Amino acid sequence: MPKQKPQPPQDRPWENGWAPDGSRTPGTRRLWLAGALALVTVVACVTALATTQRAPEEQSQRATPSAGASLPGLITFASPSASPSDGPGRSPGSGAPSSPTPTPTPTPTKSPSPPPSSGAPKPKPKPEPKPEPKPEATWRSVRSVNYPDRYWQLHGDSVVLGTARTTFRLVEGLADASCYSFATADGAHLRHREFLLRAEHKDGTRLFEQDATFCPRASAHSGAIMLESVNYPGRYLRHRNFQLRLDPYQHSDVYRADSAFRLVD
Numbered sequence: 522m523p524k525q526k527p528q529p530p531q532d533r534p535w536e537n538g539w540a541p542d543g544s545r546t547p548g549t550r551r552l553w554l555a556g557a558l559a560l561v562t563v564v565a566c567v568t569a570l571a572t573t574q575r576a577p578e579e580q581s582q583r584a585t586p587s588a589g590a591s592l593p594g595l596i597t598f599a600s601p602s603a604s605p606s607d608g609p610g611r612s613p614g615s616g617a618p619s620s621p622t623p624t625p626t627p628t629p630t631k632s633p634s635p636p637p638s639s640g641a642p643k644p645k646p647k648p649e650p651k652p653e654p655k656p657e658a659t660w661r662s663v664r665s666v667n668y669p670d671r672y673w674q675l676h677g678d679s680v681v682l683g684t685a686r687t688t689f690r691l692v693e694g695l696a697d698a699s700c701y702s703f704a705t706a707d708g709a710h711l712r713h714r715e716f717l718l719r720a721e722h723k724d725g726t727r728l729f730e731q732d733a734t735f736c737p738r739a740s741a742h743s744g745a746i747m748l749e750s751v752n753y754p755g756r757y758l759r760h761r762n763f764q765l766r767l768d769p770y771q772h773s774d775v776y777r778a779d780s781a782f783r784l785v786d
Contacts, residue, residue: 632726660688663703665760666742666781671781673765680711680718691784695730696751702733713750718758718765728752745781758782 530643546703649713660696663673665682673680674687689711694700703711709720723729731752738757759780770776 659691661691661784661786662686662688663784664783665779666740666745666783667778668760671763675705675720678721679721680720680765681762682765694734694736694751696727696734697736700734700736700751701748702735713753713758713767716756716767718767740780740781741777747780747785748782 575661621658665671666683671682671684672686673689673703674683674685676683690701690704690706692704695702695710705711705720709722710729710733711718711720712729713719714721732750734751735748735758736751738749740747750756750767751760753767756769757780758765759768759776760766761768761779768780770780
């Protein structure tokens with residue numbers, strides 16, 4: 522086999538008689554590498570500067586939410602933005618005006634009335650309240666409330682409470698038709714004179730008619746009335762020592778019991 526001749530070391534050309542190639546510029550590859558490295562360095566610096574300037578803007582945009590932005594954790598729905606052509610009466614995104622849809626007015630329907638049945642009874646109309654009837658010429662006895670076994674009776678020309686039951690003719694008031702007057706069997710009328718109740722015949726005067734007229738008022742006792750004088754308002758008939766007299770009203774249980782009477786048949 523042929524022996525390979527060892528190549529002399531290139532680092533000592535003067536010793537071995539070898540000369541380096543002078544056609545190539547020394548350090549060309551290193552220059553290309555250095556240039557590429559410099560270009561990469563410049564690009565990296567430019568990128569870093571751009572990133573540094575954009576970071577504060579993004580942070581400021583994230584820190585201040587816009588008016589339409591929603592807070593985290595809430596579901597929002599984007600509303601369509603109105604185009605320049607949108608206006609009153611126009612729907613967003615369309616150029617034609619939108620007219621409101623008229624709501625149909627419901628027509629009232631009358632419920633059919635049931636046909637009248639020949640066998641069913643007709644409902645009776647409610648009776649209208651009748652005015653209080655005026656007292657007719659009826660005979661009544663007047664009984665005391667706190668002495669239920671005693672009645673008005675005549676003792677001479679005076680009226681007292683006694684056990685004998687006397688009846689009087691109850692007629693319209695001589696001075697007021699809505700009130701009462703009491704007549705006796707012989708045609709006399711009960712009147713107050715000197716505030717005592719007496720039986721006297723008419724004398725044709727207006728004073729007699731007023732003295733003989735008494736208006737019924739509500740009593741504190743059930744089923745009883747109080748009799749107020751027409752010409753002395755505030756004075757009521759009451760019994761005292763079993764004598765019927767006209768006394769002013771008093772706020773006492775005794776007075777309310779003495780002035781309460783029941784008209785019985």
